[in-house]
Amino acid sequence: MTPRSQQIQEVHKMLGQLFIFVFLISTSHSCLLLGGKVQETLVPNGEPFFVRCPLEPPVSDNSYNITWFINGSKTEISTDLQARIHQDSNHLKFFPARLEDSGFYLCVYSGANGCWQEVLQVNVFQNDNGLCYKDEALYTYLLFREKSLRIECPDVTDYVDPATAQFHWFKECEPLNMTTGKYLMIKQFLSITNVIPQDNGKYTCVTLFIHNGTNYNISRSITNTIRELPLTVKPNILYPTDNFIDAELGTSVTVTCEALLNSNLILTWRYNESFISEYSDDGRVIEEIQYEAVKDGQKVACQNITFSSVKEEDYGLRFYCSADNTLAYIQAFFILKRPGPNLQGLLIAIFVTAAFLIITTIIIIKLFKVDLVLWYRSSCFSHPHQNDGKMYDAYIMYPKNAIGNCTYDMDLFVLKLLPEVLEKQCTYKLFILGRDDLPGQAIADLVDEAISQSRRLIIVLGQVSNETNLGVDFEQKIAMYDALIRNEIKVILIEMEKITDCTFMPESIKYIRQKQGFVRWKGTFTEASLSPNTRFWKNIRYRMPPAPRHSDKDLDYISTGNL
Template sequence: MTPRSHQIQEIHKMLGQLFIFLFLISPSHSCLLSDKKAEETLVPYGEPFFVRCPLEPPKSNNSYNITWFINGSNTEISTNLQARIHQNSNYLKFFPARLEDSGFYLCVYRDTKECRQEVLEVNVFQNDNGLCYKEEALYTYRHFRDKSLVIECPFVTEYVDAATAQFHWFKECQPLNMTTDKYLITNQLLSITDVIPQDNGHYTCVTSFIHNGTNYNISRSIANTIQELPLTANLKPNILYPTDNFIDAELGTSVTVTCAALLSRNLDLIWRYNDSFISDYSDDGRVIDGILQYEAVKDGEKVECRNITFSSVKEEDYGLRFYCYADSISAYSQAFFILKRPGPNLQGLLIAIFVTAAFLIISTIIIIKLFKVDLVLWYRSSCFSHPHQNDGKMYDAYIMYPKNAIGNSAYDMDLFVLKLLPEVLEKQCAYKLFIFGRDDLPGQAIADLVDEAISQSRRLIIVLGQVSNESNLGVDFEQKIAMYDALIRNEIKVILIEMEKITDCTFMPESIKYIRQKQGVVRWKGTFTEASLSPNTRFWKNIRYRMPPAPRHSDKDLDYISTEN
C-alpha cells in the first residue's frame, strides 16, 4: 500500500468517528444504537462487494424497513440499482468498491414496534505488492492431515450460482495444474487428493460476475494449513444422549432435547435432519438449534452440550429421526431421537384403581365385621350351604345353668332356660337341646347321663347369673365333666350366656373365667315378652351364629316372629 493510500484510510477513520458522534447527538434520530464495537468488513479493491445489515429480523417478520447512511450524512444511500453504491433490501452493495469508500456506515432497522441502528466499518484494501492477496484479509482453513481435503471458495453464493459459475484456482498466485488427478473442482469446492505437507500455502479462487452489462471478478484468498492428526483422532466421540430413543411430546407443547457428548479435542456437535442442518427443517423458525455449552461434568470429564428446541410440536414432527452428529476430526458418531405422542396416563388410572380397591377392601372388612352374624346366617339359609349333621351326635346343645339360685333370679333363670330357649331354638329353629332336669329319666345314673349327654352334644351352652358362691353354677360333677370336654378334650364348643352383667367374678370358677375371657359372652338384654321370642333379634342371631347350622327347612316351615327387640 502506498503512503498516500494509508493517509486516505486514516482520514476516513477519523471522519467515520466524527460521523458517529454527530449522528448520536442529532435530534432527528431516536433509534437505539447498539453498544457493540463497530464490525469491520474487509472489501477487495475493484471488486463488487455486498455488506449485510446484521439487524435483519426473522423470516416471519415482513413489516420492517432497513435504511443505510454514510459518513455522518442524514441522507439515505441511493436505492437506484444503477448507482455504483446503492442499498438493496438488507444489503449495501458496491459496484465496484474503491479506496475512498472506506469508512463507517449506519444500518437503521425499523418496524411497528422498535427502531435500532448499528455502525459497520468498511475497509477497502489493495493486495500486497506483487501478490494476488492481502495477508491481513486472508480466510484461514485448518485441516488435519488425511488422504484428501476440500477447500471452499468462501462467501460467493450471494453473488453467483455455484452450480453454473466457473471457478479458477491459484496457489501462491499461480494457476493450479488441473490436468492431473490431484485437483478436482466441484462448484465452489476444490478437492485435493494424496495430501502432502507441500499442500500448505495460499490458495485463491476467482469467478466472474456480471452486473448491468459489466463483467467483474470476484476473488477470495485462503491460507490453508495442514496439521498432523493427534493420536486420538480416530477415536469415535462418545455421545451420552440421545440414545436412539423415543421422547413423549404433546401436540402444541414446547420440547427441548439436549445432545450431550464427552468433550474431546476439536469436537463439534451438530443437529441434522435428512442430511441437512436443522435450521432448514422448518420455515417458520419454530425449531431452533442452540449454542454449544460446556457446563456439565461427568466423572471428572467435561461434557459438551447442544440443544434443539421445538417451540410448538406439530403433527408432522412425529415419527421422524432427528440426528445429533458429534464430529471429532476424522471420526464421528451419531445418535437420534424420535418424537411420539405420549401414551395414556396410567399413573392416574392406577392410583384410581388402587384407591378404589383399597376402599372396597376396607368397606368389605367393615361390612363383614358389622354384619358377620347376618352374613353367616344368610349363607346357612342359602342353597350354597351344606349343613353337616351326619356327625353321629344326638343333641345340638347341652344346657348348663345354676340350679340353686333363689328369689327372682331363680325364677328368671328357670323361665329363660326352660321356656325361652326351647321355644326359640327348638320350636322355631329346629335345634335339639338337652336340659338336665327336663330330658333325663328317673333312675338313671346322673354322672353317666351327664357324660353321655355332653358327649352327644355339638355345643355346650352355659347360662350365667349373679351367684353368691361357686356351687350355684351347677352340680360339681356336671361342671367338671363339661369343662373337661370343653378344655381338655376340646371336642365341644362353649357358648356363654349372661342373664345380666356380672361385675363380681370372685366366685366364678377359673375354667369359666378362662372361657369368658377367651371368647366373650352373649348377654341377655331382653324382656320376657312375645317380642323376645323372635329368632331375628340381635340376641338370638348371636346365639344362632354360635350354634351349628340348623336344618334348612327350619327357616321355611316355621312361623317366625319378625319384631326386633
C-alpha cells in the first residue's frame, strides 16, 4: 500500500467516525449505547451474508425484541423473509449483499431488563482485479510446519451443513488437484500432507447455498503462512523417574529435579496438585530456587526439594516434579521409603567364610590326598572288588644283574618287603619273575602273559640301573610296550636311593619318571618298615588299585615309623 492510499484510508476512517457521531445524534432512540470501537464486517459482493447482532439476550428474558436500523433511518429494516435485506431475529441477512449496502447499521435490543443499542459497520467489497479474493478481507492462518496441516473454510456453518455440503478449493485462484493424494477434504476442512514451504499461499473455498430456489456461492479466502517449529522443544525430565528413594526416619534428604534446559522451562515441586509449600505447616519441606547446571555435557535445569527431617507421614507419598514450557506440561514423581536391612556386611562375611573354607579344603585335599583316598577305599562307600578279569594286582620288574651289596638290598626289598607288606598285609597279588614262574616255561610268553594279566607295573630302580638294563631285555621291552604304546597298564616307579645321574637310564623310564613321578624308599630293613601305614607304603597303596577292604588298625600290627 502506497503512502498516498494510506492517507486516503485514514481520512475515510475519520469520516466514518464523524458519521457515526452524527448518526447517533440524529437517532431518537433513548437506549443506552454500548461498545467503543465500531465492529466492522467485510461482506463479499454478490454473496449472501448474515450479520449477527452482538447483543445477546439473557436466558431469563423471553420477551426481548431486537430491531435493526440503517444509516440513521428511524424506520426499522423489514422482517419480510422474502426481502433482499431483512432481519431475522438477531441476524441481519443479505440475499445477496451489494456494494451500495455498505454503511452503518444499528442493532437495538429492548427487553424487560432495559434497552441497549450498538453500531456495526458493514463493508461490501469487490475482489481485487483478476483475483478471487481481496487482500484486506483474507482470513489469516499462522501454522507451524508439521507432516500434515489442516485449513478450515471459516464462517460457513450458519449457511450450510458441512457434513452434506460440497466444497471446492483453490490456491491462488487455481483449482487444486485433488487426485494426487496431497490434499484431502473432510467436511469444511482441507488437509495438506507432506508439507513443504511451497504450501504457503492464498487458499479459497467455495460452496453452494440455496435460498428461495436461488443458487448462491459462498466463498472464503485464507492466507496460509507456514513457519518452522520454534526452537523450544517439549520438556524432558531426567530425574526423578517415578522411582523410590531410601530415607532414614529423622534424616535430612534433598532430591534434585533435573530436566533438559530449553526456553521458558519452569520446574516446580507439587503434591496433590498443590505447590509443595502447602504440604507441611512447619516449613521442614523447602523448595529451592531453580538453577542451571551441566550434566554429561548437556545443560539442565535443576530444582531442589529438601526434607529437613523425614517424618513417618512422608513415606509412601508421591512428590511430583512438574516441567512446563510453551509446548507441553509433564511431570515425574519419587516416593520416600524406609531403607531395607544392610546385607553388605553379612554378604562379605559369607563370602570370606566360603573362600576360607574352599581354600582350606583345597589345602587339606592337597596335603592329605593320599590319606583321604585310602580312607575312602576302606569306608563303606567304596567298592574295591575287581571285575576286570586280571589275575595280578602288580607285576614287579627290577634289575637282576646288579653286583655286590646292591644285589642283596634289591633282592631283600623285592623278594622280602614287597610280598610281606603288599601281599600278606594288604592282600594284593604280585607277580615276580624268578619267584612265580615254573621251570621249563617259555620266559618270553610267560612275561607277556603276566604283564597283560596285571593291573599295575612296579619298576624298582637303583643307582645300578644307570649302568645295566632293567631285568631281562625282552621283559623291559614288553613292559614298556604295554605301558606306553598300549597304555593298558599304569606304572609305579620306586627309587631305592636318590638317582643323580640319569645318563644311562632308558628313555622310556625317563619319560615315565618325568610324567608320573616316583616314590623313594628312605627306610631301613627293620620291623618298623613293614608297617603299611608309613608314608612310603601309603604312597604305594595310593597308586595301587583298591584292595579288599581292611582297616588301618588291622594293618598296623607293627608300630609305625617314619621311613
